[in-house]
Amino acid sequence: MDHTFGEAEFAARTARIQAAMAREGLAALLLTAEHDVRYVTGYLTRFWESPTRPWFVVLPASGKPIAVIPTIGEALMRTTWVDDIRTWPSPRPDDDGVSLLADTLAAVCGPDGALGVPMGPECTLRMPLRDFEAVRARLAPRRVRDATALLQGVQMVKSPAEIGRIAAMCEAAGRAFDRVPEIAAEGVPLSTVFRRFQIALLEEGADWVPYVAGGAGADGYADVISPATEEPLAHGDLLMLDTGAMRAGYFCDFDRNFAVCSASAAMRSGYHLLHDAVEAGFAAARPGAAAADVFEAMLRVVARAGDAGSVGRLGHGLGMRLTEPPSLTAADTTALAPGMVITLEPGLQLAPGRMMVHEENIVIEPAGPRYLTRRAPAELPVLEGRP
Amino acid sequence: MDHTFGEAEFAARTARIQAAMAREGLAALLLTAEHDVRYVTGYLTRFWESPTRPWFVVLPASGKPIAVIPTIGEALMRTTWVDDIRTWPSPRPDDDGVSLLADTLAAVCGPDGALGVPMGPECTLRMPLRDFEAVRARLAPRRVRDATALLQGVQMVKSPAEIGRIAAMCEAAGRAFDRVPEIAAEGVPLSTVFRRFQIALLEEGADWVPYVAGGAGADGYADVISPATEEPLAHGDLLMLDTGAMRAGYFCDFDRNFAVCSASAAMRSGYHLLHDAVEAGFAAARPGAAAADVFEAMLRVVARAGDAGSVGRLGHGLGMRLTEPPSLTAADTTALAPGMVITLEPGLQLAPGRMMVHEENIVIEPAGPRYLTRRAPAELPVLEGRP
Known part of the structure; x- marks a missing residue:
């Protein structure tokens, strides 16, 4: 029900x-x-x-x-x-x-x-x-x-009631992300971070947690879909947590990045680039624009880093499923319309085989897009010391 | 991996x-x-x-x-x-x-x-x-x-390594069930109980929690698959929690019943009958027996209550999925063999449209079955006061 x-x-x-x-x-x-x-x-x-x-x-x-x-x-x-x-x-x-x-x-x-x-x-x-x-x-x-x-x-076109539910889940997950400094630090195994993050999501209002992924490494992460290893977080790691949690039958789907103790120059500039790419995607996501337009707007920004990675798309629809049409790819000509909820998910390579991704959720409204996620901070957050 | x-x-x-x-x-x-x-x-x-x-x-x-x-x-x-x-x-x-x-x-x-x-x-x-x-x-x-x-x-026939993983998940979930008196009591909404129980499962070792269900009511629960309502637990309710949690890629699937403050005579006798039905199923679950034989053994016991309900089967295979073949039904002639892991899940009606179910997990070994779950207590546990 x-x-x-x-x-x-x-x-x-x-x-x-x-x-x-x-x-x-x-x-x-x-x-x-x-x-x-x-x-x-x-x-x-x-x-x-x-x-x-x-x-x-x-x-x-x-x-x-x-x-x-x-x-x-x-x-x-x-x-x-x-x-x-x-x-x-x-x-x-x-x-x-x-x-x-x-x-x-x-x-x-x-x-x-x-x-x-x-x-x-x-x-x-x-x-x-x-x-x-x-x-x-x-x-x-x-x-x-x-x-x-x-x-x-x-x-693809959500009702106000549906958008309200997605927004509520985004808010709850935002509060869980706020607590990452309490649960992740140098020396904590990634598997423990995943477990604690799921607990935080439940405590903040998720009914259940169908999806948590992430990664950590000195020059980024090897992929964004692997289960957690027992490897402890190390000084200088880039940590990413991504969740599709569910409340009242609707998903959020966004991620956050953190530097463990210290952020390298490459991480900081990559983070800025992804932040700018999301802004460019947001600006392009107006009613009547094609999904491909939003993809191209983000791609133009991440292409400044040389290699935009090969994830295949830079965002997607969101709602009762973790991922839904449309796809933010070069080939998807779906026209954005008021009521559509999509993710903006640009990525880039920080080093060969090591990536960094960033993701926000937005809704298309008649006057333009609106963030459903509380926008990630403009600077890469650094997790200080042990919690 | x-x-x-x-x-x-x-x-x-x-x-x-x-x-x-x-x-x-x-x-x-x-x-x-x-x-x-x-x-x-x-x-x-x-x-x-x-x-x-x-x-x-x-x-x-x-x-x-x-x-x-x-x-x-x-x-x-x-x-x-x-x-x-x-x-x-x-x-x-x-x-x-x-x-x-x-x-x-x-x-x-x-x-x-x-x-x-x-x-x-x-x-x-x-x-x-x-x-x-x-x-x-x-x-x-x-x-x-x-x-x-x-x-x-x-x-259907699991390796020792697979059985070890199912057993580990059953043990972790058993510890989470031990903590139900900390998380459930009169006045606590069922949705809060579900949320806290998922947290307990994660804390006790689940990697993630694909399935939690349950129900509560004065004469049993209306079904065993509904999501939690906001209804607070009431004095005299029968509470059931059921979980398929996952660790290292393998599921447990069992439930536990609790009386809130006070157990009625009908609940206590129903609980005894289901306990006996599980014992009968366990005794019948020998290598070479058919799935239907285990079903019949349990059905004979619950039939003493008059109405065995209409869930359609009294247990099933378990492993990488929450439910797998075989089915403990009258029609399933699958011969049990060493290495098979199954659930024993008899149910009965406590009142018209109100049911009580009980579930344990076992593995078939050459000499006979072995419980992977720590057997539920012989008497219906009563949750005392507020936690």
Whole structure:
């Protein structure tokens, strides 16, 4: 249950999707992924961590979504705005919802209505492929079409209520970052820093912490996705912590850098460059600009350092998922629109194979962008002594 | 990186899978899911939380796995035992690894070798369906076959090193459960209890906490998958906390029940019955017994309460995922074998729509089962006063 979203929020989301379905001539959508199911129903649970059971939502061309779900989820789904809830006792490997789903889809699609399924970039069909093929065969000769662009187009533009939740999580994570000097210092293993940082996030208001990453090293970090090692922080290290923490179903995604005891000239100038790159991205992130424009604005700044690294993009959408469309890459021509929430995430190489990255979260408003994160300090913070 | 697993562990896993591939006449496997990729490579990262990029591992009929992955993961993959690492700059929506993967698979399969893909129960193909269909078309007329049973058969039987990790996580979570009297009491909101319990799990040794659930109420809880409400615990409530926490890449999954201030006669007798049901399941969980036998042994005990509830199964496999095959259901005939780790999770109804569940984790050994969890106390613990 998204505790403080009223029915109007879900009715508005559903209406926007159904308007797009009408334009594309789709009679129904099949949703299987956590964020898609939650987007139209409000069904919020950590039980998706168990891969055993599939969960289905069928969105008709008009009216409320229909939930086709395992019995174990019925009580929770009854607390949402969904009225039509169809259940089966899962797991039942010989028919794990397949016939119930196929019957539902056949009735909603009618004899020749087309079914939309998200099957493109950044989408995973969260059900066994064999079962999907069985459902598809049962629906033939009805067409099954890709609904990726349709759904992502709607979901990229957040409602004020959604933006409020992302902002609240950004604020809580900002307070946790403020406490890094209490938890990280020379001699503390990186694994301990990660553990303490997660605790700080929970204490400051995260409901749970789906993502923490980071790195540390004398000339930057080797990558930004590795788990923590037992290596203690050393005098002169650059430390980066990055989190996607969640509150009321919405993520933040930003990082902060710290020098351990002492900051080298290379670190300080790299930090300034990344700070300037974020400013350039922010200035470019106006309604009507393309995602690629924001990418180019940041790239022009980090290119002054010679090598902008090879992470592949310099930011992305943010919301119910840690990363969402659009991508801030040279190829993404998505036009920014009011309500979009994106990260600005430039990076550069400090030394061969050693990088530095920086990340902030912003929302696009009619008059221009607004930071959801409290902007990182203009100078690289130095962690002094032992906490 | 699975820090303390040596290359021998991955070589042994790969050899077991390749022996099964030889029996089934498969030239290659395509792995896309986090646990499958990690199982053969040791590639451990929380970056899977980002749905943007697909990750592929191709396992040939002999030799080491081949990683076909986004450039952003190359540095981390280089720390594993994998030698052949092929990368592309993802995200690249018009060819997000599709041609690189198709070329790799075509070369490994040869002109007419069959490809295995996990596409059955409890499996998700973690790549866009449209991209999979493009790869499949590129491979035609080679056959694509379901490799679910093959992989699950190997993965269900854990190595001593894997069992050691699950046991370590169970011990850490046991210490966190010991601290529940410090964090939960009458008047404390359930959301605060959940937050504090996650902190305790981290403090006691979890690397991260992918799953916490629970519930509270006067006659039991309405379900076992809902997020925490702001409702304060009340005198006489039954409180249940359940966690799948992770350490070094392996899960625990068990719960504990507590009475708030006072335990009703119904709670105490329900607790005894569930305790007895676990004992019955434990006694039945001998090598050679079927998963269904363990289910029936527990069901016979909880059936004394009249209604065993409708959760659908009374336990499941456990390891790199919160829930894995087998399922303790009437229909699952999987023969238990030494090395399997399972949960025993009987439940019953205390009142209409209000349930009580209990869960322990065990490993099957040649001489019989062994608890990995420190067994819950024989009497329902009562939380006294305010902490």
